[in-house]
Amino acid sequence: MTLPRTNEHERFERGLRALSEIDGHAGEKVVAQLADIAPDFARYLIEFPFGDIYSRPGLDLRSREIATIAALAALGNAAPQLKVHIEAGLNVGLSRDEIVEILIQMAVYAGFPAALNGLFAAKEVFAARGLSGQERAA
Template sequence: MNEMSESRYERGKRKLAEIDGEVGEAVIESLADIAPDFARYVVEFPFGDIYSRPGLDLRAREIATIAALTAMGNAHPQLKVHIRAGLNVGLSRGEIVETIMQMAVYAGFPAALNGLSAAREVFAD
């Protein structure tokens, strides 16, 4: 199927699988019983619309996402998912650690420390 005839949902499911594999599907399935519409929105907007855009490759998008989630300081589960995604799209552990450390400058040491804790957990898996 070409991209022009794919629905946002179909495009999003394909991109989600490419980035997150089974972990991404598990996140979507975990929403099915409480908020199936929200699960669809997560597939359609971030993955069907944003991640599918040209202009940045998946490595760059995951660096930006890891940085943003680290800076938020309160998104530990989502940060772990995106650290795994970063590894899946070709980021090295070193690149992920450097991205998180860079956030100490803009988000503070506590946010960076929390991000490094998430990375340690993912790397241990």
């Protein structure tokens, strides 16, 4: 099997575009926080998940964020990353109610503590964005 060759600069640029579209300032903030401790890891974070995986055909960004929110909630130990991806879900068109349903669904497969932690993380994100009650994200 021959693997396609990809210019590292292309991966990085593609990753930056995807990161900006999906996570906006929250993603940029994470990358910036790594600059003084692990700049190579910041580059990997842009190139692999965003330049390679998020940029693949087959799933739209909305579907990818549903999967990501569910996975991070199920892990139960990734609250900061979950909050970033709840923001990302809102950025790519998920509504507040859809995110709540994703997190409620996690009670079945990851347990009530994981679902509760996810819901409390979502509550913080929604409050910061001014989404209260049953309002939907724009």
